[in-house]
Amino acid sequence: MFEVRIHGRGGQGVVTAAELLSIAGFEEGFWAQAIPSFGSERMGAPVVAFCRLNECEIRSREPITSPDAVIIQDPTLLHQVKVFEGLSPGGYVLINSSRSLDQLGIGEFVDKLPRGHAACLPATELALRHVGRPVPNAALLAGLCAITGRLKPASIEAAIRRKFKGEVGEKNVAAAREAFAMFANVEVKEGARAHAQAV
Amino acid sequence: MLRQCEGSQAVAEAIGLCRPQVICAYPITPQTHIVEGLGALVKSGALANCEYINVESEFAAMSVAIGASAAGARAYTATASQGILYMAEAVYNAGGLGLPIVMTVGNRSIGAPINIWNDHTDSMALRDAGWIQLFAEDNQEAVDLHIQAFRLGEELSLPVMVCMDGFILTHAYERVDIPTQEQVDQFLPPYEPRQVVDPDNPVTIGAMVGPEAFMEVRYLAHAKQLRALELIPELAAEFKQKFGRDSGGLIRSYRADDAETIVVGLGSVNGTIKDVVDEMRNEGIKIGGVSICSFRPFPTAALSTALGRAQRIITIEKSLSVGIGGNVSHNLRMALPDRNTTVYTVIAGLGGRPITRASLKKVFRSALDGLLEPVSFLDLNLPVVQRQLERERLERRTGPAAEAILRDLNTLPAAVH
Amino acid sequence: MSGPQRVKFYQTGTFTVGNRLLDVSVRSVQSDRSRNNSLNSGHRACQGCGEALGARYALDAAMRAVNGKLVVANATGCLEVFSTPYPESSWRVAWLHSLFANAAAVGTGMAAAMRVKGRHDVRVIAQGGDGGTVDIGFACLSGMFERNDDVLYICYDNEAYMNTGVQRSSATPAAARTATTPAVGDQPGNVFGQGKNVPLIAMAHGIPYVATASVCDLRDLEYKVEKAMGFHGARYLHVHVPCPLGWGCDTGDTLKVARLAAESGLFPIFEAEYGEITGRRAIRKRVPVDDYLRMQSRFAHLFKGRGDPARVAMIQAIADRNIRRFGLVSEGAPA
DSSP, X not given: OEEEEEEEETTSOHHHHHHXXXXXXXXXXXXXXXXXXXXXXXXXXXXXXXXXXXXXOOOOOSOOSSOSEEEESXXXXXXXXXXXXXXXXXXXXXXXXXXXXXXXXXXXXXTTSOTTOEEEEOHHHHHHHHTSSOOOHHHHHHHHHHHHOOSOHHXXXXXXHHHSXXXXXXXXXHHHHHHHHHHHHXXXXXXXXEEGGGO | OEEEEEHHHHHHHHHXXXXXXXXXXXXXXXXXXXXXXXXXXXXXXXXXXXXXXXXXXXXXXXXXXXXXXXXXXXXXXXXXXXXXXXXXXHHHHHHHHTOOOEEEEEEOOOOSSOOOSOOSHHHHHTTTSSOEEEEOSSHHHXXXXXXXXXXXXXXXXXXXXXXXXXXXXXXXXXXXXXOOHHHHHHHOOOOOOXXXXXXXXXXXXXOOOOHHHHHHHHHHHHHHHHHHHHHHHHHHHHHHHHHSOOOOSSEEEESOTTOSEEEEEOTTHHHHHHHHHHHHHHTTOOEEEEEESEEESOOXXXXXXXXXXXXXXEEEESOOBTTTBOHHHHHHGGGOSSTTSEEEEEXXXXXXXXXXXXXXXXXXXXXXXXXXXXXXXXXXXXXXXXXXXXXXXXXXXXXXXXXXHHHHHTOOOXXXX | OOOGGGXXXXXXXXXXXXXXXXXXXXXXXXXXXXXXXXXXXXXXXXXXXXXXXXXXXXXXXXXXXXXXXXXXXXXSSHHHHHHOOXXXXXXXXXXXXXXXXXXXXXXXXXXXXXXXXXXXXXXXXXXXXXXXXXXXTHHHHHHHXXXXXXXXXXXXXXXXXXXXXXXXXXXOOTTOOBTTBOSOSSSOSSOTTOOOOHHHHHHHTTOSEEEEEETTOHHHHHHHHHHHHTSOSOEEEEEEOOOHHHHTOOGGGHHHHHHHHHHHTSSOOEEEETTEEEEEOOOXXXXXXXXXXXXXXXXXXXXXXXXXXXXXXXXXXXXXHHHHHHTOSOTTSOO
């Protein structure tokens, strides 16, 4: 079982990110479960969503409390919400930011994780350039593929195309591709802290 | 076709395949995506020959469904929580008239305090309305139960509620096999009403009945539900034959044959229960689970067989019958031939409180150790309650208790974990 | 098209001379021996029941207008109770009673079912008393109007909850005594300045047809039902039906009381299409409201002892306003 928790703010597509990830997992033959921690929260409020990927049927329906990976769509949440709570010692962290992990003030924390398991990705900038709107999902999910090696980029692309038809889908795919390429160019495996923007 | 999609979307598509003729739509979280999905199917023409009516309340939703069903159309609506209470009078009316309306309930708690998250208080509040109530364990079963519900309801002339856990199922993306139109058509014939409002053969429907016959009329409603106890497994068997899936039926047992301890639950919590059962079986504990799919009619005989040999039964209940404890355990005692069987009622998951494997395991262990109270509340923060009781003892105007408890907890709002 | 103005008789009801002088094509529905008798005799309504009379005329006219292809949703109330205890039924139409508050919505459902079943010939009437219409059923009624569902809703307005023993509704007139607005204290009876005008509210929905009618002019009632069935979409007919029991008038005076309500201007009779008034029934011989009020014991406190001329004047002012507002007295006519 591989469990991902996604933190963001209402309107950023937190729930959609979990759904896309589950579709990508399904594309690769996994059993996948995406569940929102849905509330009547409005735009801008902290939101969390979960995605599980597994080799066999997923029966438990509890929220993910010890994730294998955490995606943080909005770095301003770092000091508001316990985003790393329960993160497994070998877990992954992906943060949507054009700043570095040290600049975000979490360098020390991510140093405890295995090498290459934490990264920042300027996903919003990528989205603005490719999609024209600050929707960081596609890039972040590609980034997750890159740092975890759990899913193939093609599956993420297929999920994006299933959820977003036509031009919007293609633009998101372009953002995802660039994000993946950024990680391919950076020596993730070498440094403890991948920083895609450094490329 | 096997798909990864949202539960509500899957259910909307399944209902579309059942060729409903009148759909009444009124938004209430968390069922809204279902009627939205159906609206898109009707508007796009994918679901033809269907009237999609945006009503002004849940009471109107059920009332329009009553008119449509009585006039011979296959009628559907969906609701949740306050919505089912707002339509309660019409829910009973549809039950009393024996109109085979199918309604999805995206199970959600009932206020006050207002709370949009999942529990079973809404369906339980209408358990005696003369409707069949089926609870889905996962989204595949939610899809399948809707298809069975139309067939079941129309054969018996009874309305059917398909209950699926709000958010946990309605908003969950998971793998679902959506059947083909041909498969559904083979299973579900067109609606042939037993009574119909028709100018060519005018009858009076819904007139007053006095004390001389009311008891018999009500008994007939009961007898029809007892007939459903036979029909539900028959339809589940036929469904399996045609669709290749085990879905529905009265109850489903999981590793319960030799179990000394059996955990009983309704709906999606059974998935989590099964995982805990496996964990504890690995530790050598003879524990099993029984999932109740049909809560009305209540499968007394089937449960009696399934639970007969257990020494202790633990019900995980997502509704609180205030002042007594559990609805499920209360009903379940009717099914226990051996009155010495200990029944533990565990109220859990109210208002969307997560039911975790760890907490379940802890509570099962304490039952095994004989330490569990007859009625207990999973993960209840008792000190907080006690402090509030103490405040109320010391002071008259303590204000809204719900606010005081949250101030005491000093937590962020609920959507934040 | 036949219209009320073409028939200059006061009561051209069942078999009155008026009908026999007319051409067959414009005779009243009730004068036709082959009429449907939609609400058949033998029901349990009180003597002099205005609602039973109104419902019989309305439904027979509707049945003729749609060649018998009619289904009816009925709200809980007197009309439902006196017409139906199983196994007996006075209804010679396809008829469904569901609840007190939902007749309009049930009508919507039946219309939808007929449409989807391709029964385009079948038309729908929903009906109820004033309680089931202007109070508890108001939300469903407004919803049906707003969606312009193909239903004619008929409200039989007897100005209080009669089935439960004469309690005030929002159709109860000012000063009227009911069981919940007793004739005691300084301001006996129902208060002034409350209540709602549902025909005007119906018009505000912009629906194809809205009309008021009274059992004092059954020919006009038939005409309006027939006209309503000529439209598709939501229609509303508000029929004034005296209740001798609740109003405290003689059971033989139902029509007279109804007529005085109309002729005093207290119950304006008009019709409207798409939100605009298109016709009104002119007052033939205007009468003071006194004449109307004095016939009913629900207003007796206004005339006891030295009487209550101030409040009678207030009621007169209501009638005068109606007359001005709806143009019920033509210029130069005796006032």
